[in-house]
Structures are given as structure tokens and as C-alpha cells.
Amino acid sequence: MERSDVSDLTVFLAIAESLSFRVAADRMGVTASALSHTVRQLEERLGVRLFNRTTRNVALTEAGARLRERLLPAFDAISGALQDLDERRERPLGLLRLFVPQFASMVALAPVWVRFMATYPDVQLELAVDPRMSDIVAEGFDAGIAPRARVAADMVAIRVVGPLKLLVVGAPAYLAANGTPGHPDDLLGHECIRQRLSHDRKIFPWSFAKDGFAQEMPVTGRLISDDADISIRAALDGLGLAYVSEARVLPLLQSGQLVPVLADWCPDFDGLYIYYPGHRHVPSALRALIDMIRAPEPRPA
Numbered sequence: 001m002e003r004s005d006v007s008d009l010t011v012f013l014a015i016a017e018s019l020s021f022r023v024a025a026d027r028m029g030v031t032a033s034a035l036s037h038t039v040r041q042l043e044e045r046l047g048v049r050l051f052n053r054t055t056r057n058v059a060l061t062e063a064g065a066r067l068r069e070r071l072l073p074a075f076d077a078i079s080g081a082l083q084d085l086d087e088r089r090e091r092p093l094g095l096l097r098l099f100v101p102q103f104a105s106m107v108a109l110a111p112v113w114v115r116f117m118a119t120y121p122d123v124q125l126e127l128a129v130d131p132r133m134s135d136i137v138a139e140g141f142d143a144g145i146a147p148r149a150r151v152a153a154d155m156v157a158i159r160v161v162g163p164l165k166l167l168v169v170g171a172p173a174y175l176a177a178n179g180t181p182g183h184p185d186d187l188l189g190h191e192c193i194r195q196r197l198s199h200d201r202k203i204f205p206w207s208f209a210k211d212g213f214a215q216e217m218p219v220t221g222r223l224i225s226d227d228a229d230i231s232i233r234a235a236l237d238g239l240g241l242a243y244v245s246e247a248r249v250l251p252l253l254q255s256g257q258l259v260p261v262l263a264d265w266c267p268d269f270d271g272l273y274i275y276y277p278g279h280r281h282v283p284s285a286l287r288a289l290i291d292m293i294r295a296p297e298p299r300p301a
Helices: 003-018 019-028 031-045 062-090 102-109 113-119 172-178 184-189 228-236 248-254 284-294
Strands: 051-053 058-060 093-097 122-126 143-146 155-161 164-170 192-195 204-208 214-217 242-247 259-260 272-277
Touching: 003 019, 003 062, 003 113, 019 031, 031 248, 051 204, 058 062, 062 164, 093 284, 102 143, 102 155, 102 228, 102 272, 113 284, 155 284, 164 172, 164 228, 172 259, 184 214, 192 228, 214 242, 228 242, 228 248, 242 248, 242 272, 272 284
Parallel strands: 093 122, 093 143, 192 242
Antiparallel strands: 051 058, 143 272, 155 272, 164 242, 164 259, 204 214
């Protein structure tokens, strides 16, 4: 079926509903003569008369009535499908698939996901944390969350958390036994729990800055992990100092299980960004999630 067939059948149904070329023309914003021409071409193409018309009256032929009866359910289904798309555009619903590494999910999503799921009960949230994923579009995901440096240049990127602070932390027992470093150079005499980045397998650098002076320390240590939770666990067990995001260890700092060191030397980093392909329409559920993460949580009355 050609696109013109759909257009002509729409004209046919409009006239069949009102049984008036003039009324149908007014509703469609065209002239009655234009509709008459369209119907004449449709009848010629189909090889049947659809309307009996005089100067005063318009009536469906038997063939026209049968065609209308068959077309109405199909056009109602099309109308329903378009209405469903409109609702999806305006009201958050459906499946929202996100690539969110574990740290990003804890920092960006965990503070809001109870409120988000309660506010939008028609949204399903699917999270993937596989560090090997490199292309969210190829994998069928709507968006990802990552530091800006990990976001491809052709993606739209919106900061949702940050800036965030990095900290060197250690267990009180470790610091009591080995001393507390007062300068980044002092780290050379400490066991430093290093972390290998999952995406490129490089060791995450320990960088420091203060009063315009910046340096990257070539720390050493016997334990290397590619998981921040393992590094934090090792620091809790007194195996050395770990270099992690403050947001990730905040409860442990508040409880005194870990102690920050070199805090005035530790830098901030830009934070976390939600990113998605710029050529796509942003799903309403994703827009709602971005707005909720970026907006402060409402205070109870």
C-alpha cells in the first residue's frame, strides 16, 4: 500500500463520518473540491463507487459502507498507537536501560532510586555494571553514567553529581602502627593499596595538589585490585592506605572506621555525567531521572 492510499482513505473516512464534503473539508482545512477530486481518484483506482452524491445529499454505497466498516478498526488501532507514543513522550513509562558502573550507581542513583521508582510506577529500570561495555548504543542502552573523561565526544553529557573529592584513607590501627603521612612524599614509606582501572587496565594515579603545586606520586604496595570495594575492605583490615572517592567511604569516615589523611592535598574531580546519543529523542523516563538526580531532595513539611 502506498503512502497516498493512507492519505486518500483518511479523506474517505472523514467524508463517510459526516456524509458531507463541505463539513469534512472544513475539518481538514482544505476545499470541498479538493476532497471531491481525491475521492474520484480513489474510486477510479479501486474500480468501485464509494459514495452516491447529488447536489443536496451524500450517501455511502454498499461497497463504501463495507470499506468503512473494515477500515475503522485499523484506523482506531493506528490512532491508539500514536496516542501511546504521545503518552510515552509526555509521561515517564516503559523500560529505561542504563550502563552504570558500581561506583556511579551508588553515588548517582542510590540516593534517588526509591523516590524515582515510587514517583514513576510505570517505569522499569535495568542497570548494567559490566566494565567491558564500551558502546551503549550497540548494546541497546538508553544512557550511561561515568566521569566526563570516559564519555565519547559525540555524546550529550549532563553533569548530575559533583564535583567529588578524592581522599587517602586508612584504618586507625594502620596509622597508629605506621604513622600518619603529612606530605605526599611520605607515601613512599607506606603500603598503598593500588587500583587497576577496569577499562584500560592501567594503575589509577595518586594525584595531589595544593597552593598551585601539583604532583603525581609513584606509590607502591603489595596489593593491587581492579575493584574499589576490595581496596576499601583492605584498608579497613589495616593492609595499607587507599585512594578513593570521599562519597564512597563517607559512612566509614563518619563511624571512624577509616580516617582521611592528606585531606588538604587531595583534589576534586569533575564528578559524574549522564550521557546519551545526541541524535536520539530523550526518553521521558530518562529526562525525569536526570531532573530528579540534579534537583535537591524536597524537605519534609
